[in-house]
Amino acid sequence: MRDDMVKIMGVVLVDDEPAEGVVLRLHPKTGSAAISSGITSKDGSFQISTYSLGDGAPVGEYVVTFVWSEFDSLTRTQVGDRLGGKYAFDDKSKIEWSVPETDVFDAGTIQLQR
Template identity: 45%
Template structure:
């Protein structure tokens, strides 16, 4: 019986070691934290506004990234790529904003856009951030959105 378990234990040990937190994906890009705050018509939104980040440069076809986040009720946000709040890889980005209903019970985000699709198109959005290699977070300050 022990003879059969030995190969299984060896394979399990290798798998566990390869999944340890000390091993990093070789294709993970360095990120810089990006924070800010969103207001809507001069007020805190009181709900989750979805933020998506679109790289203005060439997309890495082999190892693409998806970055974005959601505002908190007070409008504050931190953008993420790999883990919560880790930031964005170096590059120039256009940001889009969509404000729908976040249902925590069903884990869905839907309904009409309360911003009336004013900020949902990366080709039309004028909200941008340039990320350079840095250890300090980038603070985008207050981004003022309007519904009217």
């Protein structure tokens, strides 16, 4: 595991309910070009990964985007966004994290609305 990584975890709720399959992406405001991301499990919990599963993200300032698509078994791709694109782009999302130099960053409970 890299020394410059901070483990990041939290929970995503959509309309006050745990949401499975929401993809989170961390967009660095400056510096790192690495893309850090995670996907929520059945209870809405997530861990962020950059280089390996659950390793977290580098210290820094991020805009966090969220997309809640559905799997299309015919095309074998993710399609749509049940959040209507409200959080899909870093210029639209109002959710920002300042990840400090620490072992673990708890992002807490993130409340999204459809």
